[in-house]
Amino acid sequence: MTGSQKHLKGMSYAKYGYLFALPFILIFLIFTLYPTIYTFVLAFTDAHGVGNEVKFLDEPFSNFTKILTNKTFITCFKNTVKLWIMNFIPQITLAMLLTAWFTARRVTVKGQGLFKVLFYMPNIITAATIAILFNALFQYPKGPVNDIIMGIGLRDSAFYFLNSKSASQMLVAFIQFWIWYGNTMIVLISGVLGISPDIYEAADIDGANSAQIFFQITIPNLKTVLLYTLVTSLIGGLNMFDIPKLFNRGGPDNATATASVFIYDKAFTGKQLFAQAAAASIFMFIIIAACSALLFYIMRDKDAIAMEKMKKAELKARRKGASVL
Template identity: 60%
Template sequence: MRRKGVNYSKFGYIFTLPFVLAFLIFSLYPILYTAVIGFTNMQGLIPKPVHILDNPFQNFKDLLFDNVSFRKSLINTGLLWIVNFIPQIVLALLLTAWFTNKRLNIKGQGAFKVLLYMPNIITAGTIAVLFSSLFAYPMGPVNSIFEMLGWSDAPIFFLQDKTTARGIVAFIQFWMWYGNTMIVLVAGVMGINPALFESAAIDGANGFQTFFRITLPSLRTILLFTLITSMVGGLTMFDIPQLFLAGGPDDSTLTTSMFIYGQAFKGSYMYNRAAAASMIMFVIAAILSGLVFYLMRDRDAGRMKKAEKNYKKSAKAAAVREV
């Protein structure tokens, strides 16, 4: 008698059901609802009839062409992300090369990694208070050090200068996240086949050549992940600029997330404008992500696929001619 087999595929659907439900309720529905609000006149705490505007894209037009604060927040967001990400990825790569170099055989790597990662687990509120104290005017530690070294004759109001305020916020973001980026890259290097490094050593490659010819190309996927997550995190930057300087001075650290929060939950409670700004940022993030995916695609795999396609086409044409 033949025994009936057990079909386990249904258990996979059952196990994924909680995630699917959570995604539909807490992610997809809010995104779609926000998109719809962006085309309406919804605003204010008192419930009012909501309808689609005569010009559905009016909110988007007002933000992009008439709202100076929104345009400034876009510039600030991009600037703060670029200024903190470039040194972040450079330092993370240097530390990765340092920790994964077997010739150096660094002792106490675990302790170093914990110390470098630690800023990432400190709460944003704590960091905001810390740096507010460090750069306090007129008796902050930084001002005291500057006067002690003779770099300034009078206390400097760091947090009231646009350039220094942006620089400090960018530095905080860099300081908080370079350890996390380093850990991700180190994990990626540990996943590379050791035989590649052994072959390079046998062929006489030095550390510089090994890093740029083997390590970096093998980290393409990890670098793509790091760049995308960092970019999305940069575009949604909120906690440090809000808690540290509340967007000041003169909106020099105002980010798009802060602008959206201010539009939705302060003043006139303009939910429609906040929703429109959110969708603009969604589109920007999607375009930039697509661009990053395109630029970091595996060109060798693409060429091989194209060559294989041409070969099949040629073989098919040859077979037709023979017939």
């Protein structure tokens, strides 16, 4: 009887696994894998404009050399990294500080629920709207922020934020920081709440103070979550588009243009140089894939454990199912 059952499970049910995963696989092949390969192929052609004949290049890598020696692309790539660093360092610092405050077991902050709701809020609002709202707030010579600056006597005259390279960069970084610190904080808090309370109790018994507990127990135990935050933020940062594109149209003088803004402008404005945009995409793809591989490597062990557990649970369920039979 068990033999025939095994046969049932091993043979006739396996096809449902394939069948149920089929829509995902088909759509993935058509809408993700094929376009990705197609982007790779286009990077070796002279594709430009709409309706032009596409030819492979005689020198296959000339799009890549063009892109990597293009001053604008280099500026955009540097901006992308710079803007990400300028937003990530304050973001993770503030998120850690708030996590320490909100998870402290001795002195808790009251109204935490409301604070969390408000800190997270910018993350859920349309980024395009936020970009243009901040553009409106920093208008010159008459804008709400200039009103405040002159109202409290910080400056005698209005400051032209959108015309200053460094001010524009700082503001784009600030908007990114403002959108993401609440999200990072909630992720870190849930990481801290996942740490076994026994460790904290032991530290209490040993007479450790709050700072010692935070730096010697919380942070080491949070390592995986911190790395996860770092890598996901880095990948998101390398794709930064909405805020830089709409806050100040990448300007002034490309100071806030990112790699994604460059790719969009190359492919969808002016001469529509799809092939060069594809080469720039592939360059970004390689960097992002390397970051993903790093994340995959970091998360690998834990997932293997989860898979094992899943198998054990399945086995258990099966044994139970068999005993019912």
